[in-house]
Amino acid sequence: xxxxxxxxxxxxxxxxxxxxxxxxxxxxxxxxxxxxxxxxxxxxxxxxxxxxxxxxxxxxxxxxxxxxxxxxxxxxxxxxxxxxxxxxxxxxxxxxxxxxxxxxxxxxxxxxxxxxxxxxxxxxxxxxxxxxxxxxxxxxxxxxxxxxxxxxxxxxxxxxxxxxxxxxxxxxxxxxxxxxxxxxxxxxxxxxxxxxxxxxxxxxxxxxxxxxxxxxxxxxxxxxxxxxxxxxxxxxxxxxxxxxxxxxxxxxxxxxxxxxxxxxxxxxxxxxxxxxxxxxxxxxxxxxxxxxxxxxxxxxxxx
Numbered sequence: 001x002x003x004x005x006x007x008x009x010x011x012x013x014x015x016x017x018x019x020x021x022x023x024x025x026x027x028x029x030x031x032x033x034x035x036x037x038x039x040x041x042x043x044x045x046x047x048x049x050x051x052x053x054x055x056x057x058x059x060x061x062x063x064x065x066x067x068x069x070x071x072x073x074x075x076x077x078x079x080x081x082x083x084x085x086x087x088x089x090x091x092x093x094x095x096x097x098x099x100x101x102x103x104x105x106x107x108x109x110x111x112x113x114x115x116x117x118x119x120x121x122x123x124x125x126x127x128x129x130x131x132x133x134x135x136x137x138x139x140x141x142x143x144x145x146x147x148x149x150x151x152x153x154x155x156x157x158x159x160x161x162x163x164x165x166x167x168x169x170x171x172x173x174x175x176x177x178x179x180x181x182x183x184x185x186x187x188x189x190x191x192x193x194x195x196x197x198x199x200x201x202x203x204x205x206x207x208x209x210x211x212x213x214x215x216x217x218x219x220x221x222x223x224x225x226x227x228x229x230x231x232x233x234x235x236x237x238x239x240x241x242x243x244x245x246x247x248x249x250x251x252x253x254x255x256x257x258x259x260x261x262x263x264x265x266x267x268x269x270x271x272x273x274x275x276x277x278x279x280x281x282x283x284x285x286x287x288x289x290x291x292x293x294x295x296x297x298x299x300x301x302x303x
Contacts, residue, residue: 001025002047002147002179007056009042016042018203020056024196026146029173030181031194031211038200040183041080044149047181048077060147073101076145080152080183082136084124091120093139101143109142112168116161129156137165141172148173148180154189166193191279199283214282219260224248224271237263252281 002024009017017039024030034040045051047058049065049072058065065071084093090113098104113120116134124135133156140148148169154162170193173180184190190197197214199207218240224247225233231242234251237260241252248271253260257274264272 001061002181003059003062004043004047005056005058007043007046007058008054009039009046009051010054015203017046017053020200020203020205022198022205022208024147024179024181026179027173027177028179028195029170029193030179030196030198031187031190032181032183032198032200033185033187033190034200035185039203040200041151043200044077044079044151044181044183047147048072048075048149050077073103074146075149076101076140076143076147077149078136078140078151078153080155082132084132084135086123086125088124089121090118090124090135090138093124093135094142097139097143101145103144105142105144108144109138112138112141115164115168130158130161133157134161134165137168141168144172144176144178146178148178150180151183153182153184162189169193187279187283197279197283211279211282215277216257218252218254218277218282219257220250220252220275220277220281221260221264222248222250222271222273222275223264223267223269225267226270233267234264250275252277 002022004020004022007017007020008015020039020043022030032040032043042051046053047065049058049068052066060071060075063071065075088096094106094109098106116138118131118135118138124132127135133154137150137153140150150169153169154165157165166189169180169182172178182190182194195211197207197209197211198205229249231239231244231249234242234253237251238254239251240254243250261274
């Protein structure tokens with residue numbers, strides 16, 4: 001289990017992380033979102049032991065990470081701009097990773113390299129941005145880390161390869177009971193992938209929730225009647241969001257699902273459907289009371 005407790009990191013007078021606490025259990029994929037400058041990349045670097053926290057601590061299975069080389073061999077960090085030395089190829093980087101990580105699996109590397117269509121001898125720096133990202137993902141997953149940290153996981157990848165990479169990460173985490181923290185600017189990149197969602201804003205962690213619990217906290221319904229009606233028709237329910245077009249209304253409601261179904265059914269509607277909430281809708285529901293412009297998190301291409 002990864003445990004982050006009361007973490008502070010400053011650069012001069014700038015607070016990059018301010019009293020951040022977060023727990024990520026084994027077998028969990030945590031999606032970390034936030035706008036530019038919110039502290040996401042700094043948090044990953046502190047977790048990986050690349051940076052030392054000014055206050056607080058980070059532990060993996062109860063052991064502190066910084067200045068613990070043996071523990072760092074169980075953690076792998078892929079930055080938003082993966083580095084490869086001049087002239088480095090997949091063949092050379094494989095040898096390098098094999099020397100650093102005792103769990104490195106050559107068979108897994110060969111399998112992923114074929115799946116991602118990466119050859120052995122092309123210099124990584126001469127590859128396209130997407131191919132460089134795939135090379136980094138291939139090497140990272142082949143090391144079979146207990147904790148995988150990825151900054152902008154799908155950056156530069158086409159929709160098909162984004163889907164492939166996310167599927168591979170999800171299957172690896174499940175099969176090995178490992179953990180992953182995936183950073184993204186876009187909630188759409190995290191849809192259907194993450195078990196846990198955390199939001200950093202202005203160096204503070206302002207949301208940390210289990211995605212399953214989030215999805216049970218609110219429900220979306222579509223309803224229509226054979227007579228005119230307004231939002232006041234649903235005054236007996238806790239309405240978070242209400243939209244109406246002609247005779248059809250779409251609502252996001254918080255509360256117990258059975259109570260919502262019973263109450264609305266008793267109104268004898270012509271149409272009544274319970275619809276699944278997207279991660280974006282859940283996120284907006286959770287943050288509706290905060291003074292925060294979260295529209296930037298709703299960008300990105302669908303995957």
